[in-house]
Amino acid sequence: MEPTADQLLASGDDPAWYRRAVFYELPVRGFYDSDGDGIGDLAGLRAKLDYLEWLGIDCIWLLPFYPSPLRDSGYDISDFFSVHPDLGTVGDLVALLEDAHRRQIRVIGDLVLNHTSDQHPWFVESRSSRENPKADWYVWNDDDARWPEARVVFVDVETSNWCFDAQRSQYYWHRFYSHQPDLNYENPEVVEAMLEVVRFWLDIGLDGFRLDAVPYLYQRDGTTGENLPETHALLQRIRKEVEAAYPGRVLLAEANQWPTDLVDYFGDGDECHMCFHFPLMPRLFMAVRREQRFPITEILAQTPDIPEGCQWAIFLRNHDELTLEKVSEEERDYMVREYVKDPRMSRHMGIGRRLAPLLDGDRRLAELLYALVFSLPGSPVIYYGDELLMGDNLYLGDRDSVRTPMQWSPDRNGGFSRADFAQLYLPPVMDPVYGYQALNVEAEQRKPTSLLHWIRRMLQARRQYPVFGTGAMEQVQCPNPSVLAYVRLDDSHDAGAAEVNPVLCVHNLSRFAQPAWLELGRWAGRVPMEVLGRVPFPVVGEGSYGVTLGPYGYYWFDLVGSESLDSEVDPDGSPPAFDGDVTAAVAPLPSVFLEGRG
């Protein structure tokens, strides 16, 4: 008997699950408040697993849930072995994991290797003197002149990567905020301590980690301190540890780098299982604004192949700003010009907006972008609320604008919490366009034509075609620059395996209707079966294949071979029971019989 997904989950027998999974990113704090204190918690998330199961996601990614002074949304961790008291206890997390696993949903958590909060006892001890057991756990120096090549990440807030500590009369190194001192991985004790953190959470049952800010773990003279070999060696060490004791768990790297540097985080398949494809994301937005495919195809062309068993994580928006670090200066100007309608939208080196306001609430455009993210190579990551096209609140500081409470219902506080409004960790969005009164899960679930239902349907369709997760991608030639077409296909050449139908995806990046002439010669004789409705389109011939696309239109076609056609509707419209010679109906070439005449 086939093992159930539950058994697979438990036994780790499906080690490549993350290649087919759809991820859902959420801050526990903002999802659902179970105890009425105005702050979302682990028990609240557990109560809303029904919803996530209904939606059809495979893995939850929890933003940092550790104790923290919360000066950087929890990425400033002050204790790696516990849960922030606002969110619950380690026991609550265990209960969540058990419940989620029962529903075949996996859970991964954020882990910050690079730094701690300055409140962390390790740092408190380290800064107390130059001679103490933790004196070398952080990166100290007598002056602030070392490593001038290393760039300052948060250029709008920080002026230097060094910060003077009066207590110890030395400078400490920080790649991000000055309240986030970098750990010193030159010290083997630090490496050991962090491995202990990894083991602790995997023992509890977490299915893996999203590793925050991995490029910066080491510093070297004369370098920018990014992507150093030592950093890769450490990640390989962690992977080895995970592989040996916790097979089937996943490491997902956050490295905002160019594709050629990014792939190094896969190692030879011995480093991280997954990496976010950062450069792709802004180019999706650029392509629809330019109404041409080149921003996307250029970055895909620059993306090297990744090792066997690895996978990209692709996304439209996340908890951070729409980062513009990995685009050219000209492209950055373009993006800012096109998408930043208000200076408050600028955050660090990017645009602090949710998906819906970025698209001016355009439902068709949202569908198009989701169709791209669900069909391009990589596992899609949905940011909580973006399945509703939730709005943001620009008047909240830093990145809080996109971390407002999930909007569950038109009730008080959007159904997020029974607490007094004033008690909420952040106010819910209440503007006339995106406010919870109009835009919430209850309303969207009740409305069969909502984007929420559409996403659920697309995820169902996506599950039917594993090539979306594991297949290769081949671009299809099309002279219309506003059309992006590609085929996802199984190129594993597994001799014994049954043939998997390739899936043709066609997208119109323009707000105007477009014709697409596709060169599908390789697939001549196949019948494109539209995936959602199983509607057969005319058989593919040798010549260019014409498809008409509405504004921001898209199609997914199952390219059905003629031999498997008789089980389905014949392209000529014959009934399903049609048992005649199917190949005659799909002969791709016109032919003539030669007469012996002069």
Added chain:
Amino acid sequence: MSVSAPGGVSGSGRGDVRAPSSGPRQGDPAQERSLAGLVAVLAQRLSRRVPATGDGAFGPTGADGLARHGYEPAALEPSEASVEVQEVQVLRSGRPGLLDVVATVNGSTLHLAIGLRSPGDEVHLLAGASDPVLGLYEDGHGLAVAVDALCDAEIALWLVEEVMPSSAEQVPYVRLMGTDPSSTRLAAGDSYVLTIFHTLCDGPNPGVELLVALDEAGFNHIPAPLARWRHRSWDLGLVQEQLSGASPGTAVAEASLRDLYEAGCDPAEAGGDFASEAGALGTMTARMHLALDSAFGRRAGNPASWAQSVSSAVSLAEPDLADRPDVVAMLEAMRALPFPCTEIRVHGDLHLGRVCRTEQGWYVWDLMWPDAAAEGRVLPGIPAPETTAGQELDATSTASPLQDVATMLWCLSTLAAAAAGGHDPADERGTTKLAEAWERRNRRAFLSGYLNVPGILGIVPPDRGAIRTITSALELRRAAIERLRSLSALEAEAAPSYDSGDPTGTLP
């Protein structure tokens, strides 16, 4: 990349298949006659093909411009044609068989591929092909039905296999990309394109020479030539890489205009802004000119003769315009240019229909035979630029590099105006102003992309004023030529059929 002789042509490898029967068989006048009849029929069919125009060139019926010169077959009747078969290569003997024929038809040298099939055979036609049967043919293998080899899916694939370099990957299928009287283009799988030249010139094909020279000069914004199919002194065909993910420049620019006219804002603010594309196009154009300069050298040009050619074209196209004071002043300024004005080999008709955008940037996908001679033919009234004695280069094949620049600027202007006319015919939404703003912005971007390439000031005058004078004058000339083309019955050739509008519109 060096160009290697295709396997089948060098005489090695599969050459033995055809070696014994090379040339029409002596002593079999009947067979020779019958072949001549087939050639006459096929030549007539070729002559009736509609040549491709700018946009359509990318569509399913498009064609390459490589061989678009010299021969313009009159619509001849097979019975009237004078045919002399010069050369027959048996690329495959037996049935089905494949003959490659070079023949003189009414004075022009034609190259044709003829397939031989047994009567009763089923022929799969390539999509877009029709009417394959040419007539009957008889040889040592008996009676055959002769077909146009480039219509027959199976035989066309053999021809492609014959010509492909031995290093090439297996070609899974052949697709007809385009055809016109002078050439047929076949896509060989997803990786290659084979152009078969039907009209041959004596000696090497200048378009091929240009392409190869550019490739060897390191200019890689062209579909790389991979193998040259030669026989005796003729270029019979060329294998090139197939550009992946390419869109014609006109389509990219039109997408930008469509967006702008809908948005109705400053082109710099519009999402579909074309300026970065125009800049990259300018850079590519300059790099092409530097490569042409290094491959073919340069010679001193004579601005006075340039001015003469402008004024001839304008007088023909729009006689009143030639006397307008600003035109006269412009030509005067051109004659009086105090700078050395270099001529190089140029593309000749570099407009947006001849370039395409790929994920590797802009490519010149359609290389023209240098246009001075061609225009002399199309427009008999326009004298070719004067020759300067003692120069190595053929005077008719050189021009100011700014001629290509002017053509592109002219194209930006006509495209914007034509699109505005389509979107907003009565100009109720102020689209004409938007078109002008788009044109200004993209001209500037193209020019600065062009002029910022290091070294380019070695072949164009190092003075903005001089550049402006020359470019404006040549742009006017290009507009006049377009007007003449659209007026003229000789129009059938090459150029895109933009609504050329008022040539005065391009004056500064």
